[in-house]
Structures are given as C-alpha cells and as structure tokens.
Amino acid sequence: MDDRERIRLKMRRLRRQLDHYSSEWSAQACRWLDWKFQVSQHPLLSVGIAAAAGYLLIPGKKAPVRVELDEATRKEIVKQLQIQQFKEPISQSPAVPTLWQTGVTIASQLLLRSAINYGVSQIDRLMNAERTVTETESPETMHSVYHEIDPHSSLEHDNDIHLYQRT
Template identity: 75%
Template sequence: MMDDRERIRFKMRRLRRQLDQHSSEWSAQAHRWLDWKYQVSQHPLLSVGIAAAAGYLLIPRKTPAVQVEIDEATRREIVKQLQRQQFNEPISQSPAVPTLWQTGVTIASQFLLRSAINYGVSQIDRLINSVQTATEHPSSDTFNAPGTHDIHSRNTPIPENNLHLYHG
C-alpha cells in the first residue's frame, strides 16, 4: 500500500503531465487564433467584412468646403485685383501639337521596337524548343545496351522480370 508521500508524488507527476499536455494544446490554439491565414480560411465572409470596414475607415474623409462671408465692397476689390492680375500676366501658350513628321517617326519607332521584341522572343522560343527536343530525343547514334529499351530515352532500362506490361 502506498503511503501518503508516494500518493502525493504520484498525483504531482500526473498533474505535471496534464499541465504539459494542456499548455501545448493552449499554445497550438493560441497560434491558430493568431494565424490570419487560418482565420480567413475558417471565416471568409467575416474576413471580407472586416477588410471592407478597415478600408472604409482608413480612407480619409473629404473635408467640407469653407464658406467665407464677405461684404460687397471687399468682393468688388477682389474682382478688380484679379482683373488687373489677369491682364498683366502673359498669356500662356497651349501645349504644342506634334507635327505630322513627329507623329510618323513615333509610329515607326514603336513598330520597329515591337518587331525587334517579337523577333527576340521567337528566337528565344525556338532555342528553348530545340533544347527540349534534343533532351527528349537524343541522336540515334547512342548505344543501346542489352536489357535497355527506348521508351522516353535511349538508355531506359527494362526490368528483367517475366511480366512485361508494356512493349513499345
């Protein structure tokens, strides 16, 4: 029969094991709760709603227009100053319109650039295809050793058992 000390030690060991087990479970649960990918996968509609609300709150609000009350004499004075300033400043030129020659050169240069890019891409594609073809189908002068068969490459060994499911 166990004495009191042994019983207490036994209970303490059992409690420690349970605490270790519970703490690892709680740690895993906390990790899942803090993992945003897990939360989005478990609650997609709620995630979209939270993202929409956050976007709405983060967009700055439009500041209202300030309305200033001025008397008639001040308004007339401002209009006079604006008219004087308008006539005293030089009239700005409208943006330059490209000539027919400039437009033609622009179109031709864009055509040549696109043609050069397309040619380069086709050459790279041709080179890649030729390398892939060479690796998939090596030249016919490779040596076939006994017990080998040409399925995908020249030197693919065939197992030497009695059951052959494929003969190509």
C-alpha cells in the same frame, strides 16, 4: 503502496497532463492569433472586417467654408484678379486638330502605306521572277536554239527564220 506514493504518482501524472495541455493551449492560441489562419478559416468575415476598417479609416468630406464678403471687398478682389490675369503671359495650348485635318492625316497615311506596300510587292515580284528564271534554266537549255517560222511567208527567205539564243 502507501498514501504518499499514491499522491506522488498522481502529482506526476497531473504535471505531465498540465505540460501536455499547456503546450496544446499555446499552440492553439498561436493559431488563433495568426491572421493567415483566420483568413483561411473565415474568408467572408475577413473581407467584411477589412471593408469596415477601410470605411472607418477614410476621412469624410469636410464641409465647405463659406465666406461672406461685402460688395467693396468683392470688387477689389475681382479687380486684383483681372490685373494679375493680364500680367501673366498667356500660355499657348496646343491646337486641337479639326475633323477635316484628322481625316486628311488618316487618308495621307493610308495612301503612303499603300504606295509603300505596292512598291515592295513590285520589287518582290521582280526578284522572284529573276530567281525562277535562273532556277529553271539548266546548262542544256541555255545553249539550245529556238526556231520560229513565220506562217505567212515562204521558207525561201532567210529573214523569215528567226534564231533566238538565250545567253
């Protein structure tokens, strides 16, 4: 191989290495400019930078403006405010209930709820009692006759024997 061929071969190798390195460097530069990558790699530093940026972006309080008025101007302003105050209709703010009214309201709601619950339980009891009577009665028991004998009287009187029949 002569010197020219060796130089050309070295140049090709250098170009390939430059292509490889340039693509690698551009990928690394993109990674370094990606804010998601930076936050994942440096979370505490990211939070600190965000806090500092927020502190710098929020404007500070402005100093209050102090106006010096003479006595005549101050009296005139107060007079105008009083006149304006009486011209405007007085708005009716809703009345705040007293402690007694609040207690009475709570007690009445509790009583109402208790009465409703008692009524519902009584209706439920009646419906369950009716349901159990109809469920326990069979065709044999519906036509059976029950005899009840009074133990204080003799068996001679028909009035002492009571016949009950369920219908």
